[in-house]
Amino acid sequence: MSNSIYGIGLSGLAAAQAGLLTAGHNVANVNTPGYTRQEALFAARQGLFTGSGYFGQGVDVTTVRRVYSDFAVSRTLQSQAASTELDARSTALSQLDSLFGDGTSGLNVAMDGFFASLNAVSTNPADTPSRQQLLSSAQSLVSRFQSYSQQIDTLRESANHQISNTVDTVNGYATQLAKLNQRISALTGSGRAQDLPNDLLDQRDQLVSNINAQLGVTPVAQSDGSFNLFLSNGQALVIGSTAQKLVAVRNLDTPQNLDIGLQNGAGVLHFTSGDLSGGALSGVIAFRDTTLHDAQNELGRVAIVLGDAFNTQHRLGQDLNGNLGGDFFDVAVPSVQAATSNTGTAAVAAQIASAQSLTGSDYTLRFDGSNYTLTRESDGTATTYATLPQTVDGMSISMASGAMAAGDRFRISATQDGASGIALALTDPAAVAAATPIRTASAATNVGTGSLGAAAVSNGYAAGPLAAPLTLTYHVAGGSLTGFPPAVPVTVTVNGVSTTYPPATPVPFTAGATVSFANMTFAMDGAPADNDTFGIARNTGGAGDNHNAHLLGALAESRLVGGTASLDGAYGQLVARVGTDTNQAGIESTAQAAILTQALASQQAISGVNLDEEAANLQRFQQSYQAASKVMAIAATLFNSILDIMNH
């Protein structure tokens, strides 16, 4: 009898000790990441049958188990993947956001400064310091574009760095996970089914969570206790004890971007933007390939439109030395990148045909062996052509050399290098073309009130400039002007209605009408008298002429970008886009973080260590231990009583 009391007491001591050990383990691991609280499970021993019925024989410690919920853990993993993705995107976006600042130092300020300097030249065109000031503020505008572009490049580079670094980290985790898988399956295979290596399982869960924070994964438990890990697109990352290797690879179409790839035998499986979801990496990639990419293109578009429009008008002017204006800005040419997988020999060239029609999108040109398909990436619009060259969205695309093979493709972006490629082409203040190349005059002997307004020239004038001064004579009979160059037609526009007069015919003089011939234009006004003459001559020595500067200044308000927005307006739209994206990402990130907090709370409610609880447990098991000791003491007393009887 006392034997069995000893046994019961002993089992109680062992159970209390197991309880104390488990509670102590819990207390010790209260700060261990990924730790799941454990509890010792007890079961009453099978009773011993006697004539008086079953007598209990004490307690057994069945096992030590993790207090764990698959549901809570997988829910946490899902919210973690979403939350880290949004958080990374939001963090990256706020870097871009702060680039655009609070509006007191943005591109628009540099642009406004540039046009203010232009205005100064316009009011005093012969003044060299004003012209120098214009060049300086143009340089600062160009530098602003370039600095934006550099900072955007820096953000792209840091995204690329993050990708290549993280890929290494994830590979490390995946390898550890594969090793743990191996140990776990060996341990679970060898022991009782209910005895699991709890702490190894915790370590493994923590590894999964670490990977998941970088790149969204789904674990699938196997019967041998191991986990298989799959990427969000279904590709396996870890199968049993084998980890696949992730690599950072250059994008086939845009080599300046790094993508994630999966080593697949000798080859590499490429994942492009949108293939993977979840985790910080997906957030960074999404940022790089959407807002950052679009911001760079949009900024480039503003730079190209500004440069192109300014150059076009500047070439229609005349500088202080009496020469026709040259280019004011150097404007970037479209970038064409052949896919690294191309097998043909073709080199494709793209030029800007009309800067105002450019979009901020990239284009992909594909060849299927007989037809060319051009896809606008922003909206996926695809157009098929049988031949090149073609002009699309302000770009002309042509085959520079060689021939394409079926399956070849080219990435074309007109605006990508716009902001980095804009530069100031002029260095000589005298070369600013503030004047118009031709001027009109009324003869001093004219009796009538007729006059010709300020003249202007249009595109093409440089190819056929005014050779010799023209003298136009008014004849009261017929009310017309003669003296236009013999070989060119003359167009007269009255109230928007144009009439073209063949060469060598008299042209009627109409007050308020606009006359144009040989790329020259002037207005007619007043009422001339018979034989009054008007001169049109090259504007030799016209240092005080500000007409072209005036026209250049008007570009500040013209709706040049896509025909709908002014330069400042387009910049404003870009600011709004970046601001909206950042704002939106911030809100989404906060919302998702709240969901994650909730998921974590319910997971912790099940699996987290509560020190007060453990304190109570320690107290409880301590008392159990003391009680079991007392059982032993009583058993000993009982035994001593028997011995005492024997001694008497």
Added chain:
Amino acid sequence: MRVSTSQIYALGAESIGKTQSDLLRTQQQIAAMRRILTPSDDPIGAASAVAVRQSQARTDRFDTSIATAKDALAQNDSALSSIVNLLQNARTTSIAAGSGTLNDADRTTYANELSQNLDELVGLANAKDGNGNYRFAGFQVNAQPFVRSSAGVVYNGDSGVRNVQVDAGRTMAMSVSGDALFLANPTGNGAFTAIAAAANTGSAVVGATQVVGGATLTGHAYQVNFNVAAGVTTYDVVDTTLGVNVSAGNAYAAGSAIDVAGMQVTLSGAPASGDQVAVAPAGRQSVFDTLAALVAALRAPANDDASRAQLANRLAAGLQNLNQALENVMTHQAQGGAQLAELDSLSDINSERAIAQSKTLSRIEDLDYTKATTDFAKQQLALEAAQKSFLSVAGLSLFNNL
């Protein structure tokens, strides 16, 4: 619900962190005095701010242009005043020189004075502006516009007028070209001239001329030829443009008007037989040529009836031309004055616009201080509460009592 100890700490730290970051943001807003620190704070507001700044920049440009135009026009005005004074002086001199009591020597003195005026006028016409550019040279601001030569004063400038944009849709001329100011003055009464031939031997002097009310001029040149036969003076009118006689043998009476195709000329004195008066549509003459002609007229000796009549005719014609020149300069001056007045009002409009734009920008970007400081106090309180409550929660442990 069970709560894990690490969660108590994590949540505590998180809520303190969040309150801290809110507080810091408000502090930054207060320090920067702006509501929008980056575009994401208010994307629409940030984009509107870019647009308002663009309008502000445009207002600034107009402001600069208005100020420049005002300076230029004010300088022009004072230059034109000097020219008007000079021409009025010359006019007074010319009138005084016409007095019948003067002898050749007196007239030479006047001629010298007028010649002096001419020199001064050339100097004024070649004036430079504050930037060292010739003021009345059109676009040829670097070349001296008026140069004396054997043929008189030659204009080397052009007709260029510098326009400046002073408001949306309003460009204004801020310069006057030399040819418009000095060269293209109509001669005679502005419509036609009546010039006595230099070879006239009679004492007829051309007096008042006018276009007969409402008549449409033919634009032809005419000549009035006088005949004196038996003490009776008659005149013929010839259309020299067409080479036809218009009328012949009209009776002449001194002081009565002669009508030549709508152009009325009144002669005084007695023409001699063969004397001629040319009546032709007005031409154009430069003010320099007008002054030079007056000087030449005064230098010519006048000691008999014929030469005195000649002098009177030349002085009268010159004075008429001088009046036209003066009127032209004064018209330009008046125009400049009107432009200055318009610029003043544009400048006022522009200032109002600038104020409105600043207000708009301030409404978009500026911080509501009351709200910000209230928020700050509230957030400060929240942070303190979060810290204190965290401390007391963290301090609660059963282990303390074991």
